[in-house]
Amino acid sequence: MRRLEKFGAWMKYYFSGWRITRVDAAVFLLLLIAGCLIAGRGLWKNMVRGENLLSGVHRIEAEEAVYAKGRVYIDINTAGVDALMSLPGIGEELAGRIVNYREENGPFASVDDLMRIDGIGEAKVEKIRGRAIAKQ
Numbered sequence: 120m121r122r123l124e125k126f127g128a129w130m131k132y133y134f135s136g137w138r139i140t141r142v143d144a145a146v147f148l149l150l151l152i153a154g155c156l157i158a159g160r161g162l163w164k165n166m167v168r169g170e171n172l173l174s175g176v177h178r179i180e181a182e183e184a185v186y187a188k189g190r191v192y193i194d195i196n197t198a199g200v201d202a203l204m205s206l207p208g209i210g211e212e213l214a215g216r217i218v219n220y221r222e223e224n225g226p227f228a229s230v231d232d233l234m235r236i237d238g239i240g241e242a243k244v245e246k247i248r249g250r251a252i253a254k255q
Contacts, residue, residue, distance in 0.1 A: 192252040195233065196226040207246045213238055227253040 130144050193202050195217065203214035216236050221227065230251050233239045 193250060194254045195230065195251050196221065196253055196255070206250055208243045209247070226255060228255075229253050 127141070130141065193206055195203070200211065200214040200218055203209050203217055204211060209217070213236070216238065217233065220236050227233065230248050230253050231244060232253065233244050233247065233251075234241060
């Protein structure tokens with residue numbers, strides 16, 4: 120309750136010269152909070168769908184991804200290093216190993232084939248499984 124009183128006193132001091140009532144300030148604050156919640160909900164929905172709003176971080180070309188069942192999957196048979204780095208637990212070094220292995224041995228038959236690469240185990244494949252696909 121004490122914080123609320125301090126906040127009220129701060130609002131009274133801050134808005135005293137503006138001829139804005141406490142009701143106006145409270146309505147403004149509620150609208151601001153509602154706007155933040157709505158914007159946050161939109162961002163959360165995009166993250167859950169697998170769409171990265173910060174696409175500049177890991178640039179993914181159209182041929183490197185597959186859109187199915189409302190989600191975006193990275194095709195491990197066509198994806199470059201940047202696209203592979205968007206998968207959980209895959210850094211630049213592992214992404215390079217995936218690309219090198221694919222170039223030397225041909226396309227992957229399934230996501231489970233990633234376990235053939237040094238540094239990728241069953242636990243990492245389980246993390247990747249929901250975000251990757253091996254399209255032939």
